[in-house]
Amino acid sequence: MDVIDRRRSVRAYQSREVEPGKIEELLRAAMQAPSAGNQRPWEFLVVRDRDALERLSAMSPYAKHIAKAPVALVLLGRKGRMRFPGNWEQDMGAAAENILLEATEQGLGAVWTGVCPVPERMDAVREQLSLPDELTPFAVIAVGYPEKEDASHFVDRFDPGRIHYETIEE
């Protein structure tokens, strides 16, 4: 539970680069995620170019942190790998969470930045990154060393009221 408890969305980063080995660890974590029928629909685009990061940050009003991040991981679904097309977003979500947890483990800060299913954001990412039709953008995860020392802190969100045993009584 430790890394789960300490995972927080981190939107402010040091200018320090993220080592390529650490980026690979994040992507290894992503690819260990479960997926429907083991279809593994994912592809990952690693963006470090400052101009490209700046452009990506314009894809949504909630993506400004991307402009200041040393690296962004763009999570993409490949249509040709979707044997169970109705499940691809769930697969991608599991991969995204694995990245966030591994980032916490590595002393990095990261934030899931929503793209899919908002059409304007998906179109903007597709256009900015010149994606082929075969690839569908799912999310962008900005990554960097956290600016604040206490970025990874526990917030208790356990709510026993959300748990039901055997029946739901409203």
Ligand SMILES: Cc1cc2nc3c(=O)[nH]c(=O)nc-3n(C[C@H](O)[C@H](O)[C@H](O)COP(=O)(O)O)c2cc1C
């Ligand atoms: C599907 C999804 C989309 C999200 N989109 C954004 C986003 O566009 N911009 C952003 O700053 N945070 C985004 N977040 C992060 C949430 O705001 C964050 O997880 C939530 O406020 C809880 O805070 P915590 O991650 O620190 O626990 C997203 C999270 C999820 C799961």
